[in-house]
Amino acid sequence: xxxxxxxxxxxxxxxxxxxxxxxxxxxxxxxxxxxxxxxxxxxxxxxxxxxxxxxxxxxxxxxxxxxxxxxxxxxxxxxxxxxxxxxxxxxxxxxxxxxxxxxxxxxxxxxxxxxxxxxxxxxxxxxxxxxxxxxxxxxxxxxxxxxxxxxxxxxxxxxxxxxxxxxxxxxxxxxxxxxxxxxxxxxxxxxxxxxxxxxxxxxxxxxxxxxxxxxxxxxxxxxxxxxxxxxxxxxxxxxxxxxxxxxxxxxxxxxxxxxxxxxxxxxxxxxxxxxxxxxxxxxxxxxxxxxxxxxxxxxxxxxxxxxxxxxxxxxxxxxxxxxxxxxxxxxx
Amino acid sequence: xxxxxxxxxxxxxxxxxxxxxxxxxxxxxxxxxxxxxxxxxxxxxxxxxxxxxxxxxxxxxxxxxxxxxxxxxxxxxxxxxxxxxxxxxxxxxxxxxxxxxxxxxxxxxxxxxxxxxxxxxxxxxxxxxxxxxxxxxxxxxxxxxxxxxxxxxxxxxxxxxxxxxxxxxxxxxxxxxxxxxxxxxxxxxxxxxxxxxxxxxxxxxxxxxxxxxxxxxxxxxxxxxxxxxxxxxxxxxxxxxxxxxxxxxxxxxxxxxxxxxxxxxxxxxxxxxxxxxxxxxxxxxxxxxxxxxxxxxxxxxxxxxxxxxxxxxxxxxxxxxxxxxxxxxxxxxxxxxxxxx
Numbered sequence: 001x002x003x004x005x006x007x008x009x010x011x012x013x014x015x016x017x018x019x020x021x022x023x024x025x026x027x028x029x030x031x032x033x034x035x036x037x038x039x040x041x042x043x044x045x046x047x048x049x050x051x052x053x054x055x056x057x058x059x060x061x062x063x064x065x066x067x068x069x070x071x072x073x074x075x076x077x078x079x080x081x082x083x084x085x086x087x088x089x090x091x092x093x094x095x096x097x098x099x100x101x102x103x104x105x106x107x108x109x110x111x112x113x114x115x116x117x118x119x120x121x122x123x124x125x126x127x128x129x130x131x132x133x134x135x136x137x138x139x140x141x142x143x144x145x146x147x148x149x150x151x152x153x154x155x156x157x158x159x160x161x162x163x164x165x166x167x168x169x170x171x172x173x174x175x176x177x178x179x180x181x182x183x184x185x186x187x188x189x190x191x192x193x194x195x196x197x198x199x200x201x202x203x204x205x206x207x208x209x210x211x212x213x214x215x216x217x218x219x220x221x222x223x224x225x226x227x228x229x230x231x232x233x234x235x236x237x238x239x240x241x242x243x244x245x246x247x248x249x250x251x252x253x254x255x256x257x258x259x260x261x262x263x264x265x266x267x268x269x270x271x272x273x274x275x276x277x278x279x280x281x282x283x284x285x286x287x288x289x290x291x292x293x294x295x296x297x298x299x300x301x302x303x304x305x306x307x308x309x310x311x312x313x314x315x316x317x318x319x320x321x322x323x324x325x326x327x328x329x330x331x332x
Numbered sequence: 333x334x335x336x337x338x339x340x341x342x343x344x345x346x347x348x349x350x351x352x353x354x355x356x357x358x359x360x361x362x363x364x365x366x367x368x369x370x371x372x373x374x375x376x377x378x379x380x381x382x383x384x385x386x387x388x389x390x391x392x393x394x395x396x397x398x399x400x401x402x403x404x405x406x407x408x409x410x411x412x413x414x415x416x417x418x419x420x421x422x423x424x425x426x427x428x429x430x431x432x433x434x435x436x437x438x439x440x441x442x443x444x445x446x447x448x449x450x451x452x453x454x455x456x457x458x459x460x461x462x463x464x465x466x467x468x469x470x471x472x473x474x475x476x477x478x479x480x481x482x483x484x485x486x487x488x489x490x491x492x493x494x495x496x497x498x499x500x501x502x503x504x505x506x507x508x509x510x511x512x513x514x515x516x517x518x519x520x521x522x523x524x525x526x527x528x529x530x531x532x533x534x535x536x537x538x539x540x541x542x543x544x545x546x547x548x549x550x551x552x553x554x555x556x557x558x559x560x561x562x563x564x565x566x567x568x569x570x571x572x573x574x575x576x577x578x579x580x581x582x583x584x585x586x587x588x589x590x591x592x593x594x595x596x597x598x599x600x601x602x603x604x605x606x607x608x609x610x611x612x613x614x615x616x617x618x619x620x621x622x623x624x625x626x627x628x629x630x631x632x633x634x635x636x637x638x639x640x641x642x643x644x645x646x647x648x649x650x651x652x653x654x655x656x657x658x659x660x661x662x663x664x665x666x667x668x669x670x671x672x673x
Contacts, residue, residue, distance in 0.1 A: 042537035042538060042539060043537055157628045157629075159628055160628065187400035187401055187564065187629070188400065188564065188566075188605060188608045188609055189400060189604060189605060189608045189624075189625045190400075190628065191608065192608040192610075192622065192624050192625075193624055193625070193626075196624060214537070214538055215610070216538070216612035217609065217610030217611055217612045217617070218610050219612070220610060220611065220612050220613055220614040220616075220617045221610045221614070221617045221618065223614075240614040241614050241615060244612065244613050244614055244615075245615070254539060255538060255539060256612060258538060258539055258541070258542040259538060259541075259542070259567065259612060260542075260545075260567040260568055260570065260571035261567055261611060261612060261613075262566060262567045262570060262594065262606065262609055262611060263611045263613065263616060266570070266571065266591075267571070269546055269549070270542035270545055270546055270571065271542065272539065272540070272541075272542030272543040272546060273539035273540075273542075273543075274543070276507045276509065276510065276540075277507060277509075277537055277539070277540070
């Protein structure tokens, strides 16, 4: 496997009335060819902003990408010209958004919206583009595709719209698909259908996927590797199996413990993470999780722990070894 | 059951089987007319949001209601509180038919039933302080003097884990989880017996959901509350409920004790629903066989004939397309509506 995307020390800040909000603050990760990487975290942790920054889709102002590199197939997406990145967007890197209701244009037919990218990027003529669009709709399981291609978005249900979004995203055979909470707005039975379609297509096309979600179940089923984010930083990264079996950051541990699970015996009480989510405008100087952490030591308040190797291919940003309950400061 | 059980008011908490019935719902139907025409409006269709549900809720228990969007679970909850007038059927609260109550009698009854809403951002008036929000039900029901109300609001804030010092603050100054606590305090203000919690945690972050669920459970124990807990997250519902009902297209498909329904689901829809929920464990999850339903939920304007689930059911037979399955008790306390069971 070779590296498809490399994000290095990405920082995306927003100027707000309450000062500078560091939505993404020094994020480094990579995506290998054909793999599925999950960015997991709760609202405001910077997972969506990280992904949007990759394609330079951050509204400027109030946002700005302060520093970092985004190397995709050997080129830095952050420094290339506007014309060049347009050849990447929707072509080499495609995106599926959360809201299937609002991310399609209501006054254009599905066919029109799908052929736009095909004509632009693949230089297909109208007829060929329409034929391809029908074919793609069939692939994502839209019945009666040759007729439905001339329907408008409101004639599709939520799950069907998300299938259309996936068909559209896959239309130019992208190398990377970024799916931002692709099924959060959908019902569970529909969610399962849509995720299954996305996984099947990405495998067929050999497309790498970044899936952004807060649903730990979805991550467990679909992701090869997982990056857990908190307050604009990646605080743990490892393969999916390892993150669930052997979490090393107190936040990951807390997150996994706080959700009730259908496959386990009922607990008398849930174990929540106490306290409130971080206020990005007023972060503490040390570890952002410090106020809510049950493992905290004094050092955590003053110094931010760097992401460090805790086991093979497993990184965590914590001064404390949660398996031992003592500091790893001198451990490596 | 209500006739033979000598009711002990003290034994309220988690009295799932023997407990006295607080709410009885009999063949409840809530239909909404769909009208067309500007000057002369006429009914062109009927949306059968809730189409004949029968169940009861015992004092002190939590009944969970699950189903996908549009299945009528929220409408049912609101129907119990008389926020929608039933088209047909009855809701009995403590033996009293709510249909027959009017004016002041209904208002007095309303004191005993409250609601917690899904969206803690939309359900609190942004221009009112926490004190005014939590105190408003007291004013409406004419409870206490201004000073007493102020004291009561402070108590309520403490009960739900908020510092009464913040009583003069406005909703936007609180996080989502704290706002939901304000909503809970408001529901508790008039000391109700029964609370409908409509997706109370689905708008909250995962780490905060557990806080609010624990709070609701503590309050139930402390005040002997009865809950109707409406949600689409099956794991959350299993955790908090004593019994669980599964709805689809305005009808109940299955209703049983929580362990029974999760360990021994009988209805094909319940089975599909349970198998669609991914489990947060990659090793287990990838081994699991899943039933993936095809197609979408049909519109409640044109529900299918016979069993409403037959269009997506993997085991439907001709009978299912023709005849509506009967709602029957297949084993003690396990109700199901399916021809194939």
